[in-house]
Amino acid sequence: MLLNQDQVMIRDAVRDFAQAELWPHAAKWDKEHHFPKEVHKGLAALGAYGICVPEELGGAGLDYVTLALVLEEIAAGDGGTSTVISVTNCPVNAILMRYGNAEQKKQWLEPLAQGQMLGAFCLTEPHVGSDASALRTTAVKEGDEYVINGVKQFITSGKNGDVAIVLAVTDKAAGKKGMSAFLVPTTAPGYVVARLEDKLGQHSSDTAQINFDNCRIPAENLIGAEGEGYKIALGGLEGGRIGIAAQSVGMARSAFEVAVAYAKERQSFGTAVFNHQAVGFRLADCATQIEAARQLIWHAAALRDAGQPCLKEAAMAKLFASEMAEKVCSVAIQTLGGYGYVSDFPVERIYRDVRVCQIYEGTSDVQKIIITRSL
Known part of the structure; x- marks a missing residue:
């Protein structure tokens, strides 16, 4: 799937923000259990809280593919921050857009989409x-x-x-x-x-x-x-799974990039660790799996944007991306060796952050049940 010019521009803007305002502080927030309200104001200014909400309701009026791009970039900067953004966008905003009445949209959806409230x-x-x-x-x-x-x-x-x-x-x-x-x-x-x-x-x-x-x-x-609660909940979870999958890719990508940079710099037996096939091949597998997960996510998001059923595809994306992300983070730790296990480097934090992606919005086994029922 190819991105359009607007999607690339938005992705790059959020990436720049995440790398400047999230990534440098993520370790400190992790240690202090700090909720960065000041950063959420910046994300609100970017429109991150109302990606798919129509402009007339205070949102950006964009699509789920763009939401996936935004969540990947925020998660690459900090996993916890991306979860807050993800929950507000979907399921909360998504449910209100689909099932809320005019008064509820005015009172709740507009401030949520503008980042004035968290859901x-x-x-x-x-x-x-x-x-x-x-x-x-x-x-x-x-x-x-x-x-x-x-x-x-x-x-x-x-x-x-x-x-x-x-x-x-x-x-x-x-x-x-x-x-x-x-x-x-x-x-x-x-x-x-x-x-x-x-x-x-x-x-x-x-x-x-x-x-x-x-x-x-x-x-x-x-x-x-x-x-109607059961129907409403399932509808919210469908889109939410696309969001969690995108988060998984973002966190995996961050750990992967740290591992690649380290492997190219670290010397072992007269050459960079990266040049040893055992290491290089593992990283090649990681790169392939990250891209495969991303394409599954974009496909599910594109189906939702087209108004087509995507229950199976969203489950596939979440299952594959969340399982992939833990494996990639494990490879990153192994690549850094002892440094991967200590907090001086970020991969141990990312590994801890990404583990929950296999649990919330439906466990991996639940995703398999959904997929099995569609066969």
């Missing part, structure tokens, strides 16, 4: 990961309000976000058709950040457990109709 997506629960039909969080209508009770787990931007899309059960007897989706401001009474997770990586983004303790929201914060 969170509350699906996972302590006992529920990919099986969205087994949710226990409930939403009961009382007059002109809904009262939400339950616990959500592993929520990106659960603390630093401004509004969350929350999936909850409104009809326990209806199974999948008893789920509904709601917009919940993180300042709502009863929205409680119970715990921040101590994670392996991506320390520049927060991951929280959220307790909903008689959390009251206006009835107009229901997205779509009651019973």
Whole structure:
């Protein structure tokens, strides 16, 4: 797939920003578990929070291929920052664009697309990961309000976000058709950040457990109709998987570039390590796999842009890219030897950051289930 001139220009602009404003500080943010609000303002100025949102709603009015390009470049600078951007773009913005009414788009989508707000997506629960039909969080209508009770787990931007899309059960007897989706401001009474997770990586983004303790929201914060939550969640995850795949490529590329530079400089047995076939061939495999993953992502994104089904293709892209990225980061560590294992070099951090890409937005096994069902 060939990129057009606008896509190349946007990619290069985001790459320049990421290499100047993210990459030099990523190690510090990682060690300090720092959320770089100041950098997010710069990304908002670039339009990174509303790539696919129409211009009349405050977004850039671009496509999913461009979103994939942007997320790859941001992830190449810092994995945690890219996750915050990814969640806001998709699933949050994508769900509001497709299912939100005019008032919800005006109140929530516009500031999200402009980077004035951060979005969170509350699906996972302590006992529920990919099986969205087994949710226990409930939403009961009382007059002109809904009262939400339950616990959500592993929520990106659960603390630093401004509004969350929350999936909850409104009809326990209806199974999948008893789920509904709601917009919940993180300042709502009863929205409680119970715990921040101590994670392996991506320390520049927060991951929280959220307790909903008689959390009251206006009835107009229901997205779509009651019973549409399962459909809404799946639609958001489809695009989100393209985003996670793009993140995977960005992080893999960064680790790969560090490994190549090191191998060309490091001398061993009278020549650069790069010139030893055992090393060079491993890096050649990495380069091939990175490009293959990128093409899978662009294909899935192009299908979504064309309005065609891409559930299988998005699953393939996420599966291949996330698995590839861990392998590439492992090769990068091996190439640097002892230096790859210590924090003086960035590859150990990238390895920690990329590992979650095989877990969130549906594990690798879930992607295989989706692909298998399409055969």
